[in-house]
Amino acid sequence: MPASAGIGLRAPHHLELLRQPPRVAWLEAHSENYFADGGAHVECLMRLRERYPLSLHGVGASVGSTDPWDREHLRKLARAIARFEPQLVSEHLSFSSVGGTFANDLLPLPYTEEAVRHASDRIRELQDHLGRQILIENVSSYVRFADSTLSEWEFVAAVAAESGCGILLDLNNIYVAAMNHGFECRDYLAAMPVGAVQELHLAGHSRVEIQGQALLVDTHGAPVCEDVWALYGAALARFGALPTLIEWDTQLPTLAVLEAEALKADALREACDAAAA
Amino acid sequence: MPPLRELQNELLEAVCAVDGAAARPAAAPRVAVPPRIVPAHGLLVYRANVRANFLDSLHSSFPALWRLVGEEYFRQLAREFQRVHPSRSGDLLHVGAPFPAFVAERHRGGGYDYLGDVARFEWLCQEALLASDHAPLDLERLRSVAPADYDALRFELHPGLRLFASPYPVRRIWEVNVTGEDSPEIVDLDAGGESLALLAPQLELKFHDLSAGEFAFFESLRGGAAFGPAIEAASARDDAFDAVAALQRAVGAAIIVDFVNPGA
Secondary structure, three states: OOOOEEEEEOHHHHHHHHHOOOOOOOEEEEHHHHOOOOOHHHHHHHHHHHHOOEEEEOOOOOOOOOOOOOHHHHHHHHHHHHHHOOOEEEEEOOEEEEOOEEEEEEEOOOOOHHHHHHHHHHHHHHHHHHOOOOEEEOOOOOOOEOOOOOOHHHHHHHHHHHHOOEEEEEHHHHHHHHHHHOOOHHHHHHHOOOOOEEEEEEEOOEEEEEOOEEEEEOOOOOOOOHHHHHHHHHHHHHHOOOOEEEEOOOOOOOHHHHHHHHHHHHHHHHHHHHHHO | OOOHHHHHHHHHHHHHOOOHHHHOHHHOOOEOOOOOOOHHHHHHHHHHHHHHHHHHHHHHHOHHHHHHHOHHHHHHHHHHHHHHOOOOOOOHHHOOOOHHHHHHHHOOOOOOOHHHHHHHHHHHHHHHHHOOOOOOOOHHHHHOOOHHHHHHOEEEEOOOOEEEEEOOOHHHHHHHHHOOOOOOOOOOOOOOOEEEEEEOHHHOOEEEEOOHHHHHHHHHHHOOOOHHHHHHHHHHHOOOOOHHHHHHHHHHOOOEEEEEOOOO
């Protein structure tokens, strides 16, 4: 996977991507969006796959859940990997289901030794099932568990070390969680093992007020904010150049806007390279 | 410290609760009181996501129904549906599968019986569009079958073939509601029903009006019947059923895509 900027693949952009391919280094698709037996989306990704390196990014495997695996989901994930041959495969370090009911959202785990062991076991199982290493992404969060005994960064690093997975570090998620829960982003970055981090995510968030109290929500519906760009600079300094994704899901702009954000990420990376040289 | 599963149950129940209870921190006592967030507010963000993701999936599966009943009522239906049929998969694409039956049951006997049929039609369209495609039938192979083997032939239908019948002009209702016009034409509910085959060979949704005999014929084939018994089933439903014409039409429309000849 090129150590430069790619963009998230979203269905409204499918046709334009085929007609006028933008100058981005790679694409990341949500795995579940291409789980169908056939159809236009699957066909489109098969064609885009010929032009761009690809990452498959899952949102629904519920990796941290204490439920048994959804075998049908795993079968479809394995089929998507066989079909599209992605360079990278990633999931989230979270859970979204218990007792067979799915929230279809990324819920945080308690940061405990038990959860480290459980998540690590599950990631190892998933990697064994898929026959490859996966990357695991840190999530945004709006609640925490009183029972947590570790910091979020200790938790992420411990799971990566114990399971042997790579880390997809979402810098906007770090920022959102830091603002909501009150920690320093740089403490988080400093705890991430160099070498394990193989991909970065950049995205926008929203500030919402509920009864006069502000919190940040990871909406993926806005440009990357200046603080997160600064965090990107710090991440480049620590980890070196990495595949970096511009993620946008709500209030989806034109491809040109995504391309411009990707070019900005590339320019920042080149400036860091030049400064280091 | 409570086990991980207990903590997961508590958080999931709090964010998936459809009544107001989850807005109170007492509903999830182990969700921490962080320095900067009131837990109830954090739970509200998750609850909004859970509802929005579910609603978005239903909206994309049932755009004509959304337009027919309006956003406000669709949202209400979706919320009631989610309470009875919460998502059971990490892939939201299938969350709408029980929705047509739910909509039908909800409107049974009133003046809005057709809404369930519209939902069922939209779901079948989605299924057809997401099915794998299949190469057309090799006619030369079919021509080479000995007449004595005809009755035992087992035809394979296109993986995306769906059969649809309704006493209402559902296809027309659907068409005027997915075109996005501001003032769609008024469809006469009493204009008559329809029987359709729908499928999407080469990614394009196609509809084929079926006679009662053809409908019974494809239904029989789909149920695993061989050619001979399927003709009998079709003829029992429709005196005028013409098996050769039906077969030609089905092959031309890619409804029938392959066959096995047990006699060969």
